[in-house]
Amino acid sequence: MKTHKSCKISHTNHLNNLDVPLSSSKSESNRVLILNAFSKPQATIGNLSDARDTRTMQRLLSSQEEILDVLDAGTTMRFLIAYHAISQSKVTLTGTERMQQRPVKILADALKVLGAEIEYLREPGYPPILLKPFPGQKSTELEIRGDVSSQYISALLMISPVLPSGLTIHLTGKIMSRPYIEMTLSLMAHYGIKYDWQGNTIRIEPQAYKALDYTIESDWSGASYWFAMVALAEKAEIKLLNLREKSLQGDKAIVEVMDQLGVSGQFEEDGIVLSKKEHKNNVDIDFSHCPDLAQTVAVTCAAKGIGGTFSGLESLRIKETDRIAALQNELAKIGAQLTEPAPGEWQLIPGTRSGKYENLTFETYEDHRMAMALAPLATLGNVTIEDPIVVEKSYPGFWSHMAMAGFKIEMQD
Ligand SMILES: O=C(O)C1=C[C@@H](OP(=O)(O)O)[C@@H](O)[C@H](O)C1
Ligand SMILES: C=C(OP(=O)(O)O)C(=O)O
Structure with a gap:
């Protein structure tokens, strides 16, 4: 247009x-693209969203560039921060002026507990953010607030099975946007991942994603x-x-x-x-x-x-x-x-x-x-x-x- x-x-x-x-659904699409990136071979996704946020996610997941611009896509930013924080590449994630005002500190702090090396390039706590090659997992457990954005939690959940020692996440405070966390776990389950969610604690053991075709709902x-x-x-x-x-x-x-x-x-x-x-x-x-x-x-x-x-x-x-x-x-x-x-x-x-x-x-x-x-x-x-x-x-x-x-x-x- x-x-x-x-x-x-x-x-x-x-x-x-x-x-x-x-x-x-762009929420389903953006998750399935990340899960597919972790699976070998990849699944066939039916009815992938035509949303710009999804097209951006797809483009950036296959990009070899060092600077990735998510434009104004919040889930794309948050999911890619976690994805690249544990990868061996050195990547800067940036976005529109507004995206540079949308907070990521809670997610970045959690990833640092895991061992990720992260630097803010402008305002502390906000993109643009530099993600260095992952030096290795330092912790198998972390605490994260549930009352700011569920996107941080979804981002951490999706990387959990590929961490060498898996991850236990303790959610603190009120859990907002809970159905989005449930959507993440349901789609991970579709890709063969087992998880254990008791009270405010979610435990995911290290395990391989197994691609299974999926058709996205409207x-x-x-x-x-x-x-x-x-x-x-x-x-x-x-x-x-x-x-x-x-x-x-x-x-x-x-x-x-x-x-x-x-x-x-x-x-x-x-x-x-x-x-x-x-x-x-x-x-x-x-x-x-x-x-x-x-x-x-x-x-x-x-x-x-x-x-x-x-x-x-x-x-x-x-x-x-x-x-x-x-x-x-x-x-x-x-x-x-x-x-x-x-x-x-x-x-x-x-x-x-x-x-x-x-x-x-x-x-x-x-x-x-x-x-x-x-x-x-x-x-x-x-x-x-x-x-x-x-x-x-x-x-x-x-x-x-x-x-x-x-x-x-x-x-x-
Ligand atoms: O995970 C997702 O796909 C989303 C989670 C929600 O954000 P918050 O968890 O920040 O409320 C929602 O507002 C957003 O449009 C999409
Ligand atoms: C908040 C939204 O999206 P995001 O956080 O992914 O930018 C939305 O689509 O309303």
């Missing part, structure tokens, strides 16, 4: 008889924007393809969340059919284990006039942008407020401007999820989304799928 200044989406409030193909985070469109449209019945009732992705939680916001989901063999139903007037949602759904849900509540009590939003400040600040700014344009009356407790106050909109323009803060969470407002009026190319990070087909759904999409320079 070419870079355009903005994208105008013309108002459409009926979405009918549509099969949405979606992108496949992306539930990307699906959430379609749930939002159904919640907000006047009439809607659509099918989202290749989503399974038994999923490795925690963002499948969108089915239960949107059930309260007026969307009924019925699983079929090849996906899930969404239709409209009654909604609640107030909801109480904890996003600790599905942080990527927060923007979709906040925008949907704001536009439907539903009050929200939200928790588990801590990690939103260290993602592609400060997602709390970005939401506060953009929700204000539809008269809604996101406030924090007590630490960690958030209130979504829909305000007076829910209903139909005139022309509204939204900024996206270099964050794909801001663009895709705000786009469903086109069911209520004409909407302009700035910097539409941001969606490429996880869902490059998003605008063309919206066009398929009947929205008139005009890219503007």
Whole structure:
């Protein structure tokens, strides 16, 4: 997709008889690429994601360069730090300006306990980061906080079986984004790895990855924007393809969340059919284990006039942008407020401007999820989304799928 200044989406409030193909999961894809890199021979991966973050992971895993640029891909950065920390190569990992503000110290400190030699090239605790050839394993056990990013834990888990003495990881504090840790372990199990998870301790013995073909499911985070469109449209019945009732992705939680916001989901063999139903007037949602759904849900509540009590939003400040600040700014344009009356407790106050909109323009803060969470407002009026190319990070087909759904999409320079 070419870079355009903005994208105008013309108002459409009926979405009918549509099969949405979606992108496949970038979280599953990025893990399977790392696991495949550790396996001999490699497995065949079906339905690998077309997300830029996945394409970047694939490209960098086969690169011989000394400086690897992950762009704005957080999982790619965190997984590759662990991968290269225990390799015999000398590699620098860098990324966009924002990526250089996303913390990696907790992961790097854990890798140093293992014996890795790591240097920060600019700001201590942040990329760019230099990973020297691994001198050998110094420890078989480490402690790591579970309340900042699960990506650090997934990164350590995936290298554990190939460490000469395996690894015991003690998780401390609250465990956030837990389904992503479970996804990592389930995919490792698919590759033949045995693990033992008791309480807050995970033990993985040294063992070989065995390639087994795998087909990646559609992306539930990307699906959430379609749930939002159904919640907000006047009439809607659509099918989202290749989503399974038994999923490795925690963002499948969108089915239960949107059930309260007026969307009924019925699983079929090849996906899930969404239709409209009654909604609640107030909801109480904890996003600790599905942080990527927060923007979709906040925008949907704001536009439907539903009050929200939200928790588990801590990690939103260290993602592609400060997602709390970005939401506060953009929700204000539809008269809604996101406030924090007590630490960690958030209130979504829909305000007076829910209903139909005139022309509204939204900024996206270099964050794909801001663009895709705000786009469903086109069911209520004409909407302009700035910097539409941001969606490429996880869902490059998003605008063309919206066009398929009947929205008139005009890219503007
Ligand atoms: O492991 C993963 O694939 C991800 C974990 C989550 O991050 P945190 O664990 O930092 O919350 C999520 O927000 C991100 O989009 C993808
Ligand atoms: C936070 C996200 O991704 P990452 O951390 O991999 O950049 C996301 O996709 O919303």
